[in-house]
Amino acid sequence: MSVFTAFEAVAARQPDRLALQIKETTGYRRLTYGVAARQARTLAAALLRAGVVPGDRIALVSENRPEWTVAYFAVTAAGATAVPLDVQLSDAEVANVLRHAGCRMAIASGKQAPRLLGVDAGGPVPLRVVDLDTEVSGGRTLSFQAIVRESGEPAAFPLPDVKEDVLASILYTSGTTGTPKGVMLSHSNFLANARSILDFGLVNAEDNLLALLPLHHAFPFMVQLILLYSGAHLTFLASLKAPDLLACMQETGVTLLVGVPQLFYMLHKGIFDEIGRRPLPLRFLMQRLLRLSGALRPLGINLGRIVFAPVHRKFGGRIHFMASGGARLDPVIARDFLALGFRMTEGYGLTETAPVVCFNPLGRMRPGSVGVPLPGVEVKILKPDAEGVGEIAIRGPNVMQGYYQNSAATAEVMRDGWFLSGDLGVLSADGYLTITGRAKEVIVLSSGKNIYPEEVEEPYLKSPYIEEICLIPQASDRAGAAVEGLLALVLPDLDYFRAQGMTNVFETIRWDMENVGRDLPPYKRPTGLVIVKEGFPRTRLGKIQRHLVQQQFQAERAREAGPTEAPPPEAEAALLGDEVGRRVLGYLREATQKPAVRLDDNLELDLGMDSLARVEMLVALEGMFDVKIPDEAAAECFTVREVIERLQTLRGVPVGPPGPSRRRGWGEILTGSTPAETQAMVEASSRPSASVITAISRGMCAALFRSVYRLRVEGLQHVPSHGPLILVANHCSFFDAFIVAAALPSRTSQQVFYLGFEWFFRHPLLARWGRGVRVIPVDMDTYLVRALQASAVVLQQGRILCVFPEGERSVDGRVRPFRKGVGILVKELKVPVLPAYISGSFETWPRGQSLPRIHRIGVRFGPVA
Structure with a gap:
């Protein structure tokens, strides 16, 4: 046969039964x-x-x-x-x-x-x-x-x-x-591979597979054979856009979805982003139901199929089986799909094994493992280490005949009928295989520690800010100093940053990676971070080609050390030749000290402009072009092109010869006319009712921290009863603002205003409480001018402003570098500063911990400077 x-x-x-169909512009063509x-x-x-x-x-x-x-x-x-x-x-x-x-x-x-x-x-x-x-x-x-x-x-x-x-x-x-x-x-x-899989009865004649993977690969080719030998049919789709994919699944009643991990990451992200947009009570309920459903699956109870029926309907309502292959699938993704009510399996194979070697039997899926060997296929681990990890060897009727006209390469991988895969893994006592990495991709540190990049990358990929990540060995930093560890190359999800109105890409990703890294052994935490602008080279099945990534990264470093870039292409030259473009380009060259600035340069990633420098740029351009640029432009303009286009859309932008420009300084911004919206934010927290709410909240905080956390306060003699004054404190936990409130004298606390994240106070009840305890809801990273202007209003009224100048909670309890915003207020408004050091809050509620624990807390106030 x-x-x-x-x-x-x-x-x-x-x-007469349908075998193959494809969706084309005119409809479905069928065979x-x-x-x-x-x-x-x-x-x-x-x-x-x-x-x-x-x-x-x-x-x-x-x-x-x-x-x-x-x-x-x-x-x-x-x-x-x-x-x-x-x-x-x-x-x-x-x-x-x-x-x-x-x-x-x-x-x-x-x-x-x-x-x-x-x-x-x-x-x-x-x-x-x-x-x-x-x-x-x-x-x-x-x-x-x-x-x-x-x-x-x-x-x-x-x-x-x-x-x-x-x-x-x-x-x-x-x-x-x-x-x-x-x-x-x-x-x-x-045929041997197909027969072994068919014996499990995974597929029947009523099934319809959406064939998304290119058929020249062994994995999708074998999936095709299994479907056709079962009498089922396949549906091809030329477009891989999410709307087209979902429409096809609904129109044709797809029952099987087979893909690489990237496909399931995309679907998982879409599902859970949708859940994340639900109101907090509904989101909380869905998360608890997901956890319950996941716990019931091993007992044979599929609650998710009922509870999450809308998710199933979105995929056409008939999918009963999902399979992932071609690369390692994150166990969390697999568990979530199981909890949602889908039957999910993961397998393992190589082109040389025609291709399937192992897969998880339905009903006995073990997330994180690629399952058990197929009948007639043998798997063993060569030279296992202390943890049982070694090279995977395979023998069976599915193993290749060799490499065509390449006997030397064949001899390297074949030993007495066993194929040496080059993959590393461990076999459990009951025969489940777990892949730990590729032998050639293992990063070995001088300490002898082995790092498997895919395993370490998985938790970081859960970050909404990270589109792709690739870990490579780091031998030195940018200055050439010797550093041994992992360098994280990260492609940010700029669409997500735009949707959130965030521009501080590097700091946000660094922050999120620190949170993830807390749960990893120290040697697995990246020691360096580089933001990249393009996706990594991959195989057609989605595997990162790490050797090419390293080559490209080294070439890019060499280019950075070499001569400046070539002149821009004609399309860019035309826009940069415009009067607006030339003047913007001239400013950016002077401000960033970079001789080569391109239209698609990212203001932060390529030109090194943080949120403060971005605001200073817009303020300078306002004076240069005599226009008013909206505050939100600082959060919406990511590239040089977008800055120029924003200026060109504003009415009154001159295109004639440049005249003398007037540049506003921070002093004028802070002491000049304050927008009514900003003024209203401060006034809302200055109403008489705020005194009552502040007194009650402060009393509750004092009772909690003095009784439960044995709050110790030192240096109260340094604390004045009124301002203008900036109170600066270190930042280690969510408790810090409440600790400061509890430590301050009652009379002083009535004078204190805080800056808070706007997103936290969107709920009406939280917004009302926030106004009562004098929280000004404005994100300093996104709306820096508005935040500083609101701060200036507070200080000009003779009040006290409490800020955490690090701008983020410390990951290790040590004080981090200060952001520049507080320095601007001090310098321009000549305001004194009251320092405070909070001890014990890191031990009480550090980053990455869900709930606080009991530990003594102290606050020490220093002399006003």
Whole structure:
């Protein structure tokens, strides 16, 4: 039996049943089993008539579509060997593979056929191409449409008897630009793998798989075989946009979703972002129901299917099975999908094993593990360390024949019938395999500690601020000093930053990574952070190509140390040549001391402008162009281009020759006219009712911290009863503002105002309480001018302003560097400062801890300076 005859047998039993369909602009195009089998047999006969002989290698270069499947079956039915190629390969890479495989013919889509006709395949005669889309044959091109249109009865086309040991595919996994490495897989390899999986009864004839992964990879190819051998059908979708994907799932009733971890990360993020937008009580309830549902799943109770029915309906309402492969799936993602009511499994395999080696049996899924070996497949761990981790070796009927024309590479990975995978893992006592990393990617520290990058990256990927992260070894910092550890290269989710009105990208990501790092051993915490602007190179199955990441990073560092950039392209030059563009560019060069500034430079990441520098830029541009720039522009303009475009949209921007510009300083901003909105924020907290609420809240805080936390206060003789005064304190916990309130004398506390995060006081009840205890809700990072102007109003009224100048809670209890905002107030308003040091709050409620614990707290006030 061959791969094709196994399919043909299913088609004979159900010729009119749907096998393959694709959504196109005009609707769905469909092929039944009978039509697909007939077209495959017809094309196989045409290939033989065109001179193909059993054993020939035929390239298959096409996007996912029904004809891909038909063409593959046709090649193997003719006794030839299919060489599927990635459509994203360059012409040079395609030519390299064609020459190595010795292909004399190719089958390609209409998009790919023209370039294949121009490729030098290195054979004695030019490459011939079967075009899946053209209507007429001619020259070196054969028309697939004409072949299947003009065919007679399939029985009239005798095909060779293809044995199971015949080579079915050569799958190229690497070396497309150097020495290619083509994996030789026989019909027997594929059929053995398919039979082992089919025996588990995972799929039935009623199933519909949404085929998203490129079929030239072994993993999606095997998934396709399993579906077709079960009598089910596949749905192809040209677009991977979320709305198109969801629409297709709803329209076709998709029941199976198979993908790489990236797909499930995307779906998981969409689901939980939606939950995060719900009101707090509903969000709390959903989180508790999710936890309950997850606890009941091992008992065979699927509460999530009922409770989270809207989630299931969003995916079409019929999905009963999700499978992840191709890379490691975060166990938290798997647990959450199980708790939502989906059946979820994860497997493991390689191209060299045709491809599946292990998978989690349904109902016995173990998140974090890739499951147990398939029947007939053996797995062992070579040279396990003290924790049982070693290289994974595999033996079975699915293991490849070797690498095509590369006996040396074959000898490196085959030992007495065992395939050495290069992956590291550990086997549990009951046979579950857990992958810990790739042997070549393990980062070994001088201390002997092994770090598996994927494992460490997983918790950081949960941050809403991080789009992608890649950890590489760090040998030195930017100054060249020796540093051993992990360097985190992070691609920020700038869309999320925009939606939140946040601009301080580096500090926010650093802050969030510190929170995550608290739960990791010290040697696994990144010692450096670099923000990148482009995604990392990946395989088509989503794995980060770490060797390329390191090469690109080193090349970028070399460019930074080299000469300045080349002149901008014409499109950029036109905008920068505009009067507004030239003047903005001139200011930025002077302000940042960077000779090369480009339109798409990020103000923070490329030009090093923090929130203060950004505000100073907008203030300077206001004077330069004699316009009023809204405060929110500081939070909305991320790039040089956006600054210029914002200025150009404001009325009254001059485009003539630049005149003398007037630049406002911070003194004028703070002592000049204050916007009514800012003034109103302060006045709302100055009403008589605030005195009552402050007194009650302060009394409650004092009772709590003096009785439970044994609050000790020193230096009260330094505390004046009124302002103007800035009280500065260190910041370690959520308790700090309440501790200060409890420590201050009652009379003084009536004079104290606080700055608080606006998002925390959005609820009406919290907003009313916040006004009562004199909290001004404004985010200093996002609206720095507004925050400083409100602070100035408080101080000008002779009040006391309490601030935490670090701007964030300390991750280790030590005082962090101060932000610049407080310094501006002190310098411009000539206001005295009262220092306070809070002890014990870090031990009581540090960052990353859900609930506080009991520990003595102290406050020491110093002399006014």
